[in-house]
Amino acid sequence: MSDPVSALKNASDSTGIVQISEVGPAGMITLRGDLADKALIKAAVAAGGVNLPEQRRINTEGDRGMAWMSPDELLILCPYAEAKDRTADLAAAVAGQFALAVNVSDARVVFELKGPHARDVMAKLAPVDLHPSAFTPGMFRRTRLAQVAAALWMPQEDCFRIVCFRSVAQYVFDLLNVSAMPGSEVNYYG
Amino acid sequence: MLNIHCPNCGVTAEETEFHAHGEAHLTRFGPGASDDDFESYLFMRANPKGVHFERWRHQNGCGKWFHMARCTMTLEIFGTYSAQTTEPPQDILDRIRARRPDWNPHP
Amino acid sequence: MSTRLANGGRLLNTDRPLNFTFNGKQMRGYAGDTLASALLANGQMMVGRSFKYHRPRGLVASGAEEPNGLVNLGSEGKFEPNARVTTTELFEGLKAESQNHWPSLEFDVGAINAKLSRFLPAGFYYKMFMYPQAAWKHVYEPIIRKSAGLGKAPQARDDDTYEHFYAFCDVLVIGGGVAGLTAARTAARAGAQVMLVEQTEHWGGRAPVDGGSIDGKPVDNFVEEILSELKSLDNVQLRTRTMGAGVYDHGYVTCYERLRDHAPDTPGPRHRLWRVRAAHVVTATGALERPLSFAGNDIPGVMLASAMRDYVVNYGVSTGDRTVVVTNNDNAYLTAISLKHAGLDVPAILDTRALPQDSELVAQARALGIRILMGHAISSVKGTKRVTGVAICSQAGEGAVLEEIPCDAVAMSGGWSPVVHLWSHCGGKLVWNAEKACFSPDVDNPPKGADGMGFVTTAGSASGVFALDDVLCDAHAAGDGVATTLDFKLPKGDSAPKATRREEAPLMPVWMMPQGASVKLREKAWLDYQNDVKVSDVRLAAQEGFVSVEHTKRYTTLGMATDQGKLSNINGLATLAGALDTDIPSVGTTTFRPPYHPIAMAAIGGEARGDVFQPIRRTPLHNWHEANGAEFEPVGQWRRPYAFKRAGESTHDAVMREVKNTREKLGLLDASTLGKLLVKGPDAGRFLDMLYTNMMSTLKPGKCRYGLMCSENGFLIDDGVVARIDEDTWLCHTTTGGADSIHAHMEEWLQTEWWDWKVHVANLTEQYAQVAVVGPNARTALENLGGMDVSREALGFMEWTDGTLGGFPVRVYRISFSGELSYEIAVEASHGQAFWDALMAVGADLGVMPYGTECLHILRAEKGFIMIGDETDGTVIPQDLGLHWALSKKKDDYLGKRAQARSHMADPNRWKLVGLETVDGSTLPDGAYAVGAGTNENGQRNMIGRVTSTYHSPTLDRGIAMGLVLHGPDRMGEVIDFPGTDGKTYQARIVDPVFYDKEGEKQNV
């Protein structure tokens, strides 16, 4: 089989006030079920390689991680190549339970935004309080990015990761570029 | 621009993350129901000037539905609560009564 | 003549001269000038013409409230009409032209209207231009319209870009005068996150101009100190050139930052619209001085006293050499004093107050030797394009002239009104303050937020307190109060800055000057300078019964100009109250609406233009389509290839070729946009039985079934093939438009009605690229790819299976929307392009061609398959389409079932689906209706049916169509008439809707 191709073939741009890049392809698994169920959590932790995140948070370690999506949904992150197997493992582990594990790696894209102005550029597009006292690494926020749904978190200070649907990858990339255009510093957060 | 608290994920966010879905606590009528009941279920709306119970979805967020009690005259929000209920919970009713002593629930 | 004084100005940097042009004339100003001050410095008093009468107009104000100084600014992609000269900072190379005149500012033909003004009072057009009827459209309206508008319409596309910014804070302070600075500091010291915005480039507001001292220091020093403290605090954000534009529900405020209007050639966005969500808002927006209503108060040279002072102090510009000051309060004396200090002549101060005044400022003026005339007023101003003198009279009388004083400028002050706009936008109420003769915020009725509590507080003169020390006290209290409400605590001992107290004598409300002015004087006393509304107009409105202030506004256009009545409103209300013999509070105000001051449309739109105007959704194969001649069609936000055009081909030709090729050889369709919803759980079968009209729980794993979905209101909303994956899992295909809406629909029922049912839904639409491989050669193609058995025996019609093709893991559905042998193959999106390439390669010898949506439509129409959106339009039920077979009789309930039992839905007269074949083989026009005999009671032709889809079928080489026809299925063979909009009537025979391969042999091979 061919190599997987992410939506924008890992496009990047650093002509503006932050660096923007598509990081892909990335492995992603949706797990739906009862998040209070021990067996389910155990399987999730095994698949994600990190602890269960609290509400509205994400735990990551390198390419791996797990994000809290909603009261009955987790998003598990892993290397793309592993996603299928991990989904199968998960599905097997929760078989017989009322739960759903499904590979969604190809349905999404991940962007990274880097630089001291990263918070400012994000704040042009997302109606979210990104003040360092309100949004810190480890938090996970599903929201709106201009006109599409997206989720974002900060792997570390001055850096955002953004997940959105694959079909709007070009739109989001363009948006980020427009928002980071030279001369558009806000100097609000950065 | 309403500022809304989602009881499902705990986010408080502006209205653009949400979508309104009309009156809450309607009883579904299906086959066998009278014309009156069915019409009323599908179309007749309280549309009050004052306290309104309504359904919302955290569309650009956790994706879950919830209920909200809100005043249509001032846009004051008395609270949001689970969508998995057929009537407003007591704490919401208490808060409404505290804020609107004259309030009468719609028959 | 207005001119630049030698001693410079507070805000001026005389080391940096700047060149600009006005009406083509080269002029010179300095850095720090506004266009207004620079024009004055160049002797340009007259800046425009009024809207209705084309009266000469000069500057009256120095800030955003200016109604007259509007220009066409810049050119080409930077052209902006109606730019206010008072808020335009001067920059090198600025080009401005005055507006609303022809041929020139000095000589304007439209000024004839001024001569006719007595025939054009308020509301004249409602009474005229009615006869003859046709003349309105052809004569009157064109004339009225021609004279409409102020600035020129822009022609070129905007060169600039714009953006938004979402900010959150505890306290948003709007207005950076001493009040705003003080309130911000107090709240910040208490620990709140504070954002402070100021619309101009400068901090400090009025106080530095008006003098005095704060905490023992000159005001400028105080401002500097407080600023440096604020800048040093982490919890404070300061923004100049940022206007609080609108206050909306729940503490949402738009702020309008003008980043580059003062430096248009630097890179970056021009404006930034801030969307601030504040827990509390403090409006420290100051107060505006009111003009006085006297005859000739609109002649260039008549200016607000405070504005004239601003020009002198801030920009070193004199409005005239000899200025008469006319006032009803002490504050205007400051202007007289400033003018004197600047070496200019003040022949008289006309003070309407009758009692001897001996307050501080009066005494100072007197000491400067200025002649002060108590109880006096202006009877009329002399001059046309420029003040030449004033005729004075006593305020109490009817205007008998006592004396004429030659002068070239008049400084007027009718008192001050707090800027309450932002307080009022979201419902803050006002109370009448009789002492200061103004509306002030009613602190007991603030705008209320999400929690039902007030979320706006005013500070400083915006609260209606005007003395400097009161302003500071009020602002400090506002900052403290707001912080306390938000649970912050001010350090002990922090108190308001102290200012020297200047006692002022009470003002005397004056709404008409003189008090008993005759109708002739009232006809020359302007309220709204831009829209030419005069005292006489408001009185006429009252006389004609337009007694509600809202009626008066709409009848006279008072306050509807680009300044939104900032100067005219209170005077207008008072005039109305006078005419109605009532008091001002019972007249009330009109509604304050955002924005405080006009903001650029593009700033509202933000980044959303051009490529990112709206999201475009692209399939994994989009780039290939683009590179291979696809003509796209928007389907929702998706772009789907409509047809793949080859060189020299028309779109129609391409479609015909695609149909033929698919029927005869092999076609590939990108079906990735079709919705793919995974439904799983112990109750999934039961759930789908409720959602679909037919039975899904009985479907066997490995099998597919076509299903219909209705809304609870009975109408068909979606259709698609459902595949049962395993015991508790189904995969539902939806239409392109349905992927998100049906997903939401499912979640809605699960979360809000059947929340105890155990079902999960996942939207996998974008996880897969889906390709339909269609045509007689389809199987061969797949066999050539190899990897799995796709024979009829292994994979029968309406079955699916997982496997590998050409090395790609795939899920293959044997379904057909074309009537041909067909496989729909799902492959992970990241491999979609490679898989497509592989298909194109193996298909090369088999005559493969991609096809688009139009070909798809024709293929399905030839087979009589319905299309959601064509055969349905939100008013069609399955029964109309002869889809009874898909309505399960075995089920007690499904969404829409009860609705379909209502009388109209069971009506035998509903139009029903049939095929239509034109008698002559031509193609029926899209959307045509069939007519029956006669007309209905409303005189409309009786209609008996309509075309729902119509195509030229290359397969049959004739027009084919489907339609809904009254009693259609019972009228097979009948010919009915479809009048076209082209004047022709098309005759079509009612036939079976399946035109091609009725037995379905081709798809079953």
Added chain:
Amino acid sequence: MKKYSVFAVAREAMRHHTGWTRAWRDAQPKKRYDAIIIGAGGHGLATAYYLGKNFGITNVAILEKGWLGGGNTGRNTTIIRSNYLQDPSAAIYEKSRSLYETMSQDLNYNVMFSPRGVIMLAQTEHEVRGYKRTAHANALQGVTTEWITPARVKELCPIMNIDGPRYPVLGGLWQARGGTARHDAVAWGYARACSDMGMDVIQKCEVTGIRAEGGKVVGVSTNRGDIDCDKLGMVVAGHSGHLADMAGFRLPVESVALQALVSEPIKPCMDIVVMANTVHGYMSQSDKGEMVIGGGTDGYNNYTQRGSFHHIEETVRALVETFPMISRLKMLRQWGGIVDVTGDRSPILSKTPVDGIFINCGWGTGGFKAIPGSGWAMAELMAKGRSPLTDAFGMERFREGRFIDESVAAGVAH
């Protein structure tokens, strides 16, 4: 009453306009009227006017809680057209449009009806089909409309960008005799004419209760006392649900905010009305020069006459994209109105469960254009108990499942 004309104005000018009298009398409520109309918006006033003019019923009071015309009639974007798809809609809107043609002369009040033409843009294949369908239907309904090409669209409206990258203009449905009118004048003109017929237009008179006996209406209670009547017309737009509540029946209506805005005035640059439904915005230029802009409704019940800012944003960006030249124009003012939206987005003109009470509501986002036609039909319904123009708009249609759905062809109904 003094007739308005250029001569009257000239004569008055000589005496500084001191001779003009009130446009309508300042009436005090009487004890009883043959008919009471609640709501002095355009629809209420027009209903009263035609009760008098067509049926000779002039013992009529029109009760208005605020100032007349202050509801949606005073805050709409004034688009007038009749190119609706469904028969009953086309009938009543075309009746209405034709009455607009002569309204100024009928009322002796210049309402500045300006049949400058309205285009509804088709920007998707779906819209192309929808509007072609409407054009076919209109031809049979006696409504003059025309499907036009992009080139013709550009010719009619040169400031439009017809090949924008996102939604190129594929054509349009053109109604040459659609247009605009001066909204306030419509209310004022009717009020003046009603008053002239002896009717009482009573402002600041809020109906607070409905009195019925034995299932039949006998009168209303107001903040100015009880008033009796034989027939009662409720014509209160966004407040209909509230009044129905008083009368003891429910309506399939919800009240939501709809917003509009105007730019600063510029010299004439657009001679027609353009509606772009795919991107959701419409625009025309008023006779004073402002660009008058409207968009979509909020999604939730609201009586505040304010809407959410993001709707303004959506509308404005759509129009900047469609008309790039407005980019540097400035928004002068934005406002909202409360529109009453029914289950099928079409109005209700109907008898009610209470004998003698008639209701006219549900015009939602598009009833300004319907004012004269609706008044005409409602008057007939009230006077005769039936009107061919209102037959289809009865409120029983929801129970029967017989909807009049206009969204079929166009997304919106303004």
